Amino acid sequence: MPGGFVRQGESLEGAMRRHLAEKVGVTDVGHLEQLDSHSADTHPELWLLDVSYLALIARGAEPQLPPDTEWHGVEALPKIAFGHAGAIARAHERLRGKLSYSNAAFALAPPRFTLRELADVYEAVLGYAVSPTNLGRVLGRDGLIAATGGHRRAGAAGGRPAAEFAFTRRELVVSRPLAAFKPPEDAG
Amino acid sequence: MPGGFVRQGESLEGAMRRHLAEKVGVTDVGHLEQLDSHSADTHPELWLLDVSYLALIARGAEPQLPPDTEWHGVEALPKIAFGHAGAIARAHERLRGKLSYSNAAFALAPPRFTLRELADVYEAVLGYAVSPTNLGRVLGRDGLIAATGGHRRAGAAGGRPAAEFAFTRRELVVSRPLAAFKPPEDAG
DNA sequence: AGGGTTTTCGACTCGCGGGCATAAACTATG
DNA sequence: CATAGTTTATGCCCGCGAGTCGAAAACCCT
Numbered sequence: 199m200p201g202g203f204v205r206q207g208e209s210l211e212g213a214m215r216r217h218l219a220e221k222v223g224v225t226d227v228g229h230l231e232q233l234d235s236h237s238a239d240t241h242p243e244l245w246l247l248d249v250s251y252l253a254l255i256a257r258g259a260e261p262q263l264p265p266d267t268e269w270h271g272v273e274a275l276p277k278i279a280f281g282h283a284g285a286i287a288r289a290h291e292r293l294r295g296k297l298s299y300s301n302a303a304f305a306l307a308p309p310r311f312t313l314r315e316l317a318d319v320y321e322a323v324l325g326y327a328v329s330p331t332n333l334g335r336v337l338g339r340d341g342l343i344a345a346t347g348g349h350r351r352a353g354a355a356g357g358r359p360a361a362e363f364a365f366t367r368r369e370l371v372v373s374r375p376l377a378a379f380k381p382p383e384d385a386g
Numbered sequence: 387m388p389g390g391f392v393r394q395g396e397s398l399e400g401a402m403r404r405h406l407a408e409k410v411g412v413t414d415v416g417h418l419e420q421l422d423s424h425s426a427d428t429h430p431e432l433w434l435l436d437v438s439y440l441a442l443i444a445r446g447a448e449p450q451l452p453p454d455t456e457w458h459g460v461e462a463l464p465k466i467a468f469g470h471a472g473a474i475a476r477a478h479e480r481l482r483g484k485l486s487y488s489n490a491a492f493a494l495a496p497p498r499f500t501l502r503e504l505a506d507v508y509e510a511v512l513g514y515a516v517s518p519t520n521l522g523r524v525l526g527r528d529g530l531i532a533a534t535g536g537h538r539r540a541g542a543a544g545g546r547p548a549a550e551f552a553f554t555r556r557e558l559v560v561s562r563p564l565a566a567f568k569p570p571e572d573a574g
Numbered sequence: 575a576g577g578g579t580t581t582t583c584g585a586c587t588c589g590c591g592g593g594c595a596t597a598a599a600c601t602a603t604g
Numbered sequence: 605c606a607t608a609g610t611t612t613a614t615g616c617c618c619g620c621g622a623g624t625c626g627a628a629a630a631c632c633c634t
Binding site: 206209210232234235237239245247249295 | 420435
């Protein structure tokens with residue numbers, strides 16, 4: 199949970215990017231999204247306003263962390279995160295929702311990936327296995343991903359080489375604007 | 387766009403509810419949701435932090451407004467809203483999205499309503515007509531609304547009396563947690 | 575060359591959203 | 605009281621998209 203104070207005249211997002219770069223060495227943020235703000239009353243003599251962000255970085259772009267840092271899965275977090283537990287839960291829930299109806303995975307996946315790798319990213323976030331076949335068909339039909347033409351060498355255990363894919367857009371696109379009811383019936 | 391300053395020690399949501407009650411006489415807020423925050427640099431000598439909220443109130447619960455207040459549709463807003471135009475657009479977009487995959491309309495509709503009335507609420511937000519029949523079937527299938535058993539008297543022009551419905555839950559429920567991929571396959 | 579492994583492609587099923595036609599229920603009029 | 609007009613409710617059909625499954629393709633190792 200890297201963070202810090204905002205300088206006067208600085209935008210909130212700019213402050214977040216500055217802290218990300220200074221404290222964990224992350225400059226290539228795929229997607230940065232504000233979560234929520236709340237006034238923290240933990241310090242009676244100090245008046246703080248917390249603004250939390252959700253930052254998505256690509257798999258493989260490892261941030262520079264202190265040497266004694268340990269990674270924990272979001273399913274089994276240690277109890278150390280005193281006030282951050284709620285923020286982590288909200289961020290996770292938000293990300294789970296976004297993955298289902300947007301191309302938010304563009305910020306999590308590497309620039310080129312196989313359907314298996316992308317499905318693994320989804321599984322890591324959603325918590326259950328997704329079918330690489332269906333994933334490719336759904337995202338491909340909406341035009342969110344496209345085959346690059348390249349192929350990936352098979353792994354150590356053999357197997358057919360997987361086709362490489364890439365996201366067509368690198369900004370957030372909400373795929374299904376209205377899911378339940380009559381769309382505007384666009385003539386054409 | 388009612389609003390104001392936050393008192394020290396006051397929560398942001400509490401401040402929002404206080405300003406809603408004091409300035410427009412709205413105490414029964416069906417749903418209150420934080421939109422986004424940004425540091426306002428319009429005043430060079432003052433350091434302001436804007437936190438905007440989206441408040442949904444029931445149709446019919448008219449707020450107490452100054453006598454010279456005019457209502458404007460969100461489609462044709464006057465140019466007076468200098469910095470609020472963006473906030474209004476974001477709030478509208480957020481509400482449109484929420485209506486499609488949640489029961490956010492519980493905060494907009496009166497406690498008991500007919501399918502026609504609910505469809506009118508949807509049309510007002512989405513901007514196009516929705517079918518009362520389909521609306522009732524979809525929301526009923528997901529268990530979001532249920533018939534109360536009562537009926538509404540027919541209007542002046544006659545017609546079959548409409549059945550009364552009510553939302554089963556009065557807190558936000560996201561109906562389709564994951565739309566695209568394999569659900570957790572809940573056994574039972 | 576053959577077995578094992580992984581990916582890809584096609585066909586099939588199933589449930590849901592949407593539309594349409596018809597029935598039901600009420601009001602107003604003569 | 606009968607009829608026309610209006611609005612709501614119900615049932616049926618259709619199309620589409622997601623999900624599953626099986627077979628083929630392509631690769632590695634022995």
